[in-house]
Amino acid sequence: MKSLFRRGASFLNPRTPQAAAEGTLFTKVDPAIDGEDCDHDCASCTIQYPSKFDIDTKDKLYGNVKGWATHVLIATGKTDWVRDVADEEGSVMEAIEKNGLKPSNGPLKLSASNMPVPDEYHHHDIGKRPTTALILPAFTFVDHVTPALASDLITYFVNTSLTTSSPLNNSRLDKILATTTLEPEPEAEAGPESESDNSTPAAPSLSQTTATSSSMDYTALTTLHSRPCRHSAVILLCSQRTRDIRCGQSAPLLRREFERHLRPLGLYRDLNDERPGGVGIYFISHVGGHKYSANVIVYRRRNLNPEGAATEAGNVALEEGAVQGIWLARVKPEDCEGIVKFTVLQGKVVKPESQLRGGFDREKGLVSW
Incomplete structure (x- = not known):
């Protein structure tokens, strides 16, 4: 057993991540770089939450999540x-x-x-x-x-x-x-x-x-x-109605809207689709902070062409895992376009002041906790 851990130790050098101050963990979209409409809500979104879908919009979000390895x-x-x-x-x-x-x-x-x-x-x-x-x-x-x-x-x-x-x-x-x-x-x-x-x-x-x-x-x-999960990213949506009815309401609506924006890009993957690249969308149980529904966690690999998953670069990237984990809250259907375009594909955050709860960036060596 000890020899196995020694073999594992040769893969990575130890490093203690730094707790990132708000605004330094992930890059915020910039109209000068990402386009004038980069921080706008989706204009074509027709999906809406129920009229009584009330959430907290006043609490400070960033940094109030427990760290995880x-x-x-x-x-x-x-x-x-x-x-x-x-x-x-x-x-x-x-x-x-x-x-x-x-x-x-x-x-x-x-x-x-x-x-x-x-x-x-x-x-x-x-x-x-x-x-x-x-x-x-x-x-x-x-x-x-x-x-x-x-x-x-x-x-x-x-x-x-x-x-x-x-x-x-x-x-x-x-x-x-x-x-x-x-x-x-x-x-x-x-x-x-x-x-x-x-x-x-x-x-x-x-x-x-x-x-x-x-x-x-x-x-x-x-x-x-074990075997590698070959997705370029996964989007996790809390759907646990037994903890909070808002999660049971929001998850299927957000999935539909994420799918609508991923499908034209050739990036949507359903639950049984394990082709290399693309984005999987999974419902998960309680993650905390239901009063900030909807909670969305994005795990993404580095910027790599999905078609490269069968190439040398793709094989090396499979070993690398997710470079970023980005935890958002207060997500609405009209936010999905920006999350796909900037968060999933580029690792940026559209509304960090009101939606970013925390996460990690292994390339920068930073975490929110």
């Missing part, structure tokens, strides 16, 4: 859950929380999600159903995770995963990216306040360095297997 999404095939997802009977979330499984590389944010479950999920009894986990910012899928294997998920994949503070250290990709940009790809047919936010405290670290789980060979130690 890794974010794990557990596939459930559902868009709503019991109030505390750790109480979902027979679930991986229950196994992680009730057994006190805490990663060694920092706080874990654990979310149930509407990612589709594998076919065999329905062929097993509750408590034995295998499902899929997505580890962020590593962009790594782990397949066939059962409650009994939750410990393996944490030990062999989350503990060794990239974190929100992992430095890039990727001069090889820097050289390749010097001449590439993230551009839309042709449309193709889909292939086969500090509230509780489901973050768990970090256990004492076994190592101050981390590595991608794909760099390790655990086949002799666990039956679980």
